[in-house]
């Protein structure tokens with residue numbers, strides 16, 4: 001079976017202003033890298049807009065309304081110093097969440113083995129009731145909630161190898177025994193959550209903290225000894241990935257020392273988990289990654305690995 005790619009030109013219209021690391025060029029370089037002939041057999045689809053009902057499985061209705069009402073008709077607005085709004089932000093954010101919903105439908109419906117969502121704004125910092133850290137809606141959480149609501153899948157695991165802790169995704173998962181969130185992230189770093197002591201109400205949260213400058217050995221050790229065993233005991237019906245590439249050594253925001261090879265390796269390990277428990281079903285979603293060259297190369301390496309699953 002094939003690998004699907006979900007994206008949409010509307011995701012380029014979220015304008016964060018001059019010099020902002022979470023810029024439209026990120027998505028341009030990712031899509032351009034995926035134009036290489038290596039990806040000839042990648043099945044490309046336009047992301048639909050997420051519906052209110054899909055968002056409201058994760059975000060309270062009043063918060064969704066307030067967020068969409070805050071989108072400016074011209075110029076820029078902001079939620080906080082990092083989280084900027086432009087006239088195109090609303091549709092971009094709805095496409096980003098909608099991509100994950102559509103990817104879940106395709107993978108859980110048996111149309112594809114796995115899928116990658118090349119979208120922005122990212123989502124893993126978005127709390128149910130608070131947009132923050134470049135993130136509007138929690139795209140991966142909206143997808144996980146959709147999988148459970150419409151595909152009769154009980155257990156969904158989300159693995160997050162972005163250099164930052166996905167505080168919003170952890171909040172979404174921590175009180176539900178049928179959700180699992182596992183993260184490798186630099187510690188300490190923004191947003192300040194993700195201590196190893198945060199284990200979730202059912203032991204369903206695993207935070208593997210990596211010290212600044214940690215590289216391949218520490219990352220692979222954490223995945224192998226903490227996340228994989230926890231996933232094997234959780235036995236997900238669907239594996240989702242918050243694929244941030246800002247733990248790359250070239251990244252200006254993160255301070256870890258990973259390379260493309262590490263992203264290939266972790267993708268292979270997660271494919272093995274999905275094969276053991278979830279009939280191979282993986283939906284992967286772009287999160288961070290702010291060095292354009294490292295982001296393009298790492299995303300290409302990740303997607304190429306998904307294609308040979």
Ligand SMILES: [Zn+2]
Nearest residue numbers: 162164246288
């Ligand atoms: Zn990040």
